[in-house]
Amino acid sequence: MPIGNERQSVREQYGRETGLTTRMSIWQPPADGITPQDIAVEILRAADPKSLLEIGCGTGLLAERISRELPGTDVLATDQSERMVELTAERGVAAQVVDADDLPFDDDRFEAVLAAWMLYHVPDLDRTLAGVRRVLRPGGSFVAITNGDHHAGGLLAAAGAPLLITQFSSENGEAALRRHFDRVEACEVTPLAVADHQRAQEYLASFDAELAANLPPYEGERSYPGAVTLFTAR
Numbered sequence: 001m002p003i004g005n006e007r008q009s010v011r012e013q014y015g016r017e018t019g020l021t022t023r024m025s026i027w028q029p030p031a032d033g034i035t036p037q038d039i040a041v042e043i044l045r046a047a048d049p050k051s052l053l054e055i056g057c058g059t060g061l062l063a064e065r066i067s068r069e070l071p072g073t074d075v076l077a078t079d080q081s082e083r084m085v086e087l088t089a090e091r092g093v094a095a096q097v098v099d100a101d102d103l104p105f106d107d108d109r110f111e112a113v114l115a116a117w118m119l120y121h122v123p124d125l126d127r128t129l130a131g132v133r134r135v136l137r138p139g140g141s142f143v144a145i146t147n148g149d150h151h152a153g154g155l156l157a158a159a160g161a162p163l164l165i166t167q168f169s170s171e172n173g174e175a176a177l178r179r180h181f182d183r184v185e186a187c188e189v190t191p192l193a194v195a196d197h198q199r200a201q202e203y204l205a206s207f208d209a210e211l212a213a214n215l216p217p218y219e220g221e222r223s224y225p226g227a228v229t230l231f232t233a234r
């Protein structure tokens with residue numbers, strides 16, 4: 001299942017937004033209605049940073065929300081994909097093409113850094129985390145969101161696919177962060193993927209067309225639990 005060590009390269013996968021928006025579209029908030037993005041915004045609101053760097057910003061949804069809800073925070077959104085940067089800039093957010101493993105910023109430049117669902121993609125996780133530590137001012141907050149090994153496991157199993165085990169997950173993320181940060185806190189969230197057969201197939205096809213073909217037909221909508229963790233490191 002291509003996510004960390006993709007058959008389809010990361011650059012190819014995010015050269016256009018189609019796959020990402022398809023994947024995002026089937027997720028609904030957990031029973032309490034509080035999404036990982038809501039929690040990230042509240043953590044950042046409490047930290048009240050004057051400057052925030054987002055790495056791997058994708059289409060810029062979260063960067064736009066942070067800019068709107070935290071007007072005192074100067075947000076710079078970055079991604080390796082030119083198309084993602086273009087989409088983010090269209091939302092009125094300052095955006096720049098940047099590889100997360102080679103951050104072109106001075107030491108201690110930002111009061112907060114955000115990495116949402118992207119650390120499982122970077123070619124050298126420790127290099128990226130060391131770079132984040134370097135550009136983050138001492139006492140600043142690093143917020144990282146990622147999926148657990150069982151994220152959408154029911155849907156993958158229905159298509160005969162194994163779990164997605166990545167280099168930065170709910171299970172192994174804290175250990176990775178502790179190699180670079182003194183304090184790490186984790187918060188678990190369980191969103192639900194809700195999809196009829198066609199949407200479930202589209203979700204699977206955004207990773208691998210073969211998987212979509214393997215999903216046995218079903219009527220109506222089904223719900224598949226997700227597993228998401230939000231880490232805060234300081």
Ligand SMILES: C[S@@+](CC[C@H](N)C(=O)[O-])C[C@H]1O[C@@H](n2cnc3c(N)ncnc32)[C@H](O)[C@@H]1O
Nearest residue numbers: 014056057058079080081099100116117118121
């Ligand atoms: C799963 S998407 C998440 C996008 C966004 N953060 C969100 O929550 O919707 C992963 C994003 O990370 C970007 N990305 C992957 N590897 C990267 C790297 N080494 N440097 C910068 N961006 C990267 C991809 O281009 C893509 O936009």
